[in-house]
Amino acid sequence: MTGCQGVNGGGWAHYVGQEKVRPITGYSTVAAALDWARPPRQMIQTAYWYLHTDQWRYDQTTLDGFASPLGTGRFDGKTPADVLAQSARMGWMPSYPTFNRNPLDLADDAAAAGKAPGEHVIDGLRDGSLRFAAEDPDAPENFPRVLTIWRANLLGSSAKGNEYFLKHLLGTDNAVRAEEAPPEARPKDLVWREEAPTGKLDLLLALDFRMTSTTIYSDITLPAATWYEKHDLNTTDMHPYVHSFNPAIAPPWETRTDFEAFGTIARQFSRLAARHLGVRKDLMALPLLHDTPDALANPRGVVRDWKAGECDPVPGKTMPKFVVHERDYGAVAQKWAALGPLVEELGLTTKGVTTMPDKEVEYLKHKNGVIRDGVAAGRPALARDVHWCEAILALSGTTNGRLATQGFHRSEERTGMRMADLAAEHEGKLVTFADTQAAPTPVITSPEWSGSEHGGRRYSPFTINVERLKPWHTLTGRQHFFLDHDWMTEAGENLPVFRPPLDMHTLFGEPQVGEQGELGITVRYLTPHNKWSIHSEYQDNLFMLSLSRGGQTIWMSVQDAAKVGVKDNDWIEAVNRNGVVVARAIVSARMPEGTVYMHHAQDRLIDVPLTETSGKRGGIHNSLTRLFLKPTHLIGGYAQLAFAFNYLGPTGNQRDEVTVIRRRNQEVQY
Ligand SMILES: Nc1nc2c(c(=O)[nH]1)N[C@H]1C(S)=C(S)[C@@H](COP(=O)(O)OP(=O)(O)OC[C@H]3O[C@@H](n4cnc5c(=O)[nH]c(N)nc54)[C@H](O)[C@@H]3O)O[C@H]1N2
Ligand SMILES: Nc1nc2c(c(=O)[nH]1)N[C@H]1C(S)=C(S)[C@@H](COP(=O)(O)OP(=O)(O)OC[C@H]3O[C@@H](n4cnc5c(=O)[nH]c(N)nc54)[C@H](O)[C@@H]3O)O[C@H]1N2
Ligand SMILES: [Mo]
DSSP, X not given: OOTTTTSSTTGGGTTTTTTOSOOOHHHHHHHTTTTTSSSOOOOOHHHHHHHHTTGGGGOOSOGGGGSOTTSOSTTTTOOHHHHHHHHHHTTSSOOSSOBSSOHHHHHHHHHHTTOOHHHHHHHHHHHXXXXXXXXXXXXXXXXXXXXXXXXXXXXXXXXXXXXXIIIIIIOOOOOOOOOOOOGGGSOSSSOOOSSOOSOOOSEEEEEESSOOTTGXXXXXXXXXXXXXXXXXXXXXXXXXXXXXXXXXXXXXXXXXXXXXXXXXXXXXXXXXXXXXTOEEEEEEEEOOBTTSGGGGSSGGGOOOOGGGTSSOOOBTTTBOEEEEEEEEGGGHHHHHXXXXXXXXXXXXEETTEEEOOHHHHHHHHHHHOBOOSSTXXXXXXXXXXXXXXXXXXXXXXXXXXXXXXXXHHHHHHHHOOOXXXXXXXXXXXXXXXXXXXXXXXXXXOOTTSSSOOGGGOOOOTTHXXXXXXOXXXXXXXXXXXXXXXXXXXXXXOSSOOOXXXXXXXXXXXXXXXXXXXXXXXXXXXXXXXXXXXXXXXXXXXXXXXXXXXXXXXXXXXXXXXXXXXXXXXXXXXXXXXXXXXXXXXXXXXXXXXXXXXXXXXXOTTSSOXXXXXXXXXXXXXGGXXXXXXXXXXXXXXXXXXXXXXXXXXXXXXXXXXXXEEEEOOSSOOO
């Protein structure tokens, strides 16, 4: 599980269509080990946490009310968990763990039965001996046991529905107050176990250089080197440069660079795995992918569910594709430390454009050195952090003009439009790590992205589509607003529409917004990103805490504060079915009546008292939120509505939340 874009419990598709994450081919190649095995196993985080933190059990109603009055009853009687399971079995979205059987055993069974993997899976699904894990997420064989968190603060920042994480994933103190669904509102396609498991995880491992709300809950925290103690690369969509990180000092005491930590784990894992796992075949189910022929798997957006008998189960059309990989578990560390052969055997593909880095592999052999023996004999070394940096820079068009120009030539052949000139000015340029150490290095215009930096211009997305008439990656090739998909029709969202906030009173029995009673006043509860920090970072230092209130705050309007007798800086308590939060009130004329802000990601380990409501240590901003799954976000296999890692998938939709707020006893206890 990686940071910002990966583990945010739903943040990662906020920017779908706005190019939040510009793909860096070099980075994704080595990060997902695409040089050794393809395709990778990737999961939609929102669905993963929704199932494994059991938030699905607390949905109180079916989706009938979500549909348009003109709908045909497609969602009637179904819960969000039902449509999630449907999306998985139709191959729209990835689903992991996929089946209720070990995928290694499943591959062996298929071979023993002399059947193709897809055939074996379909037979098993038909006779009931095999099931999708998403249909029984609380079965002990279907939930996660080991979680590694790197470059994310899951339990202090990203986890929407924090208290459900604490209860079901960790099995620790929590303030979940919600009721589980009554029998009539339970999923039809999922197994309902009378008692939901608590404490699913056996091991929580975190790597961080700060004490966070995640590290305090971890079984093991590996102390990480900071940005001034290691080599690394940094580039974002916000600035047109690549920067290097360089150690000013060696990592102090027990800290290690992330590179060292993962290298050590890989070596130990391989030593043990050679004996315990050996060489096995792994059967994977893959979703229908964006920018591939899969995007035409569901012509005209007609939904056909094989389980309902509406069509045959056909891998890659009406269900996932099934692929078998051979995995040499004892060789993981060797592969980790070398650039694998698939780079030049299959090329590198981003947004449907494949480049062939054959010369780059030769270059990297000289730059990094060559591995002498083992499974990676003859391959370029990735044995040191700087080797990885060189490989990333050499394999991406953004830092290698030859590949950028080559990729644009491919796009030209396909579209008939002129594009290669955008990169040709840098065709001979290959940025090295030393270049980035000398100064932040401007990037090269590349088909991996959609903007242009040609002639020193500043990047903005979609410049190439607008100015060079490169077709948009949509069904029509144009900017595309009309979505003629069955589920869009059912939701009444064929065209963009206004949808009012979800009614938490009807859905979950929360009081109405504006209602005032003994327990306080009910307000809308928003958790926007913090003005004074980046997520949970940079606010927990003495300067920032001294300049503000020293701990967690909630911004309230003057009117709401007056109604419940709250003065600026008073201690308040906010309570809803998801949890409880104690914070200081910031009473401000900048807040509109009826809405409060608790800025995103204020860690729970600084100035968080015991709550009056639960008697336990008060929660954080995400203690009052939870995930909501919107069915239309689960559509796949249809043109631009097709899964792509970090591009298209369901979001967390926590913004319609409400909470009751009151002034509490000002004598707080810790
Ligand atoms: N309610 C609510 N929830 C939200 C959001 C919201 O608006 N409201 N926003 C969502 C969004 S868009 C996002 S992006 C997520 C953010 O959620 P996260 O990505 O989980 O949050 P961060 O606080 O950025 O966590 C990054 C962690 O990585 C550590 N770190 C930084 N650099 C390094 C390094 O080099 N090595 C190691 N080992 N560690 C490092 C930092 O110390 C920090 O603890 O939250 C999501 N959750
Ligand atoms: N300082 C700082 N900058 C950051 C970050 C940070 O943590 N700190 N994080 C970075 C990251 S990873 C991300 S994803 C972005 C996030 O940046 P934004 O997408 O701007 O996200 P938010 O600040 O969560 O929300 C923006 C506004 O949406 C409003 N809002 C809430 N619900 C609704 C609604 O239903 N309709 C409308 N129209 N508005 C609504 C909120 O009141 C809020 O003012 O910021 C990036 N930049
Ligand atoms: Mo984000």
